Amino acid sequence: MDNKIHIGLSTDDNYVDFAMIVIRSVARFHPQNGKPLVFHIFTNGLSEGQRKRFSRYSSSRVEIKEIPVDTTAFHARWGIAKPMYYRLEYANFLPDLARIIYLDCDVVVLDDIEKLWNMDLQGKPLAGVGDRAGLQEKRKCYCPDHIMFNSGVMLLDLDQWRMEGHVEKLAKFWHDNRSWMHFADQGLLNAYFGKNYTMLPQNWNIINSVYRNPAVPGMYTDEEVQDAIRNPGIVHFTGHHKPWLFWKSFHHPYGYTFCLCALDTPIGFWKKAKYWLKLHLHGWFVDSRKKRLWGRKDIRTIRW
DSSP states (O other), rough: OOEEEEEEEEEGGGHHHHHHHHHHHHHHSSSSTTTTTTEEEEOOOHHHHHHHHHHOSSSSSSEEEEEEEEEHHHHHHHHHOOOOGGGGGGHHHHOOOOOEEEEEETTOOSSSSHHHTTTOOOSSEEEEEEEEEGGGGGTTOOOTTTEEEEEEEEEOOOOHHHHHHHHHHHHHHHHGGGGOOOOOHHHHHHHHHOOOOOOOOOGGEHHHHHHHHOTTTTOOHHHHHHHHHHOOEEEEEOSSOTTTTTTTBBBBBTHHHHHHTTTOSSSSSHHHHHHHHHHSOOOOBOOOOSSSSGGGGGOOOOOO
């Protein structure tokens, strides 16, 4: 394994701003003397203008690699070619890489990513954070015990994926079972891998529902969730109340960090103005009324 931290993002022209915000957040909390960061940007072909924007991040500690995906070949294998599915083939796209962190473009990193990079996979092909979506009746087919992982943040052992042929097996599993899968690639990954993954600590993927609901029995304890709320590693803005939607209030306790990070990212004056206004005019947080161990008192004030 080389001495760099490798991170994968999948995007198209429409999500470049969000990918840049993710990159900025990773770099912001990674120390200057930490391992160099390599971002592998998987795309369906960016316009020249969008491609040049990523070059602003290139430095001695941050390397940007755009990887155009052959969408025709990808579609032939998977029957779909949306960027979010590209992570299913990272093992083939990066044949010389041993491991990679995958991040959705709707996250903000609030701790040193090297801590996640150094996590022990315990011999499993991937690691992810639990997702309470497994409690929903319609998702029992993915996880009979109601325990599933969220695919928006994953640590992947690419060597093991290649050695065990997971890309090819996943593709076959997808074609054989696609008719009853309604949860995109997260459903596919959970149905295919079952319990063959390592559960990461809650703080490495705090989705909206983590704060707003009681802990899921058998997944994380109340104390573990409370500690995650107090010490977030990655916050993930799932659901309909995205923090970049101007007229939507924040339903994620760390929704405001998206606006703070956006204001520190080269995304253009008018977009920054929008997020500044959102933060100061519509940036109130709507709390949950459900009884939990944690609450507003546990939400940290993040300085940018």
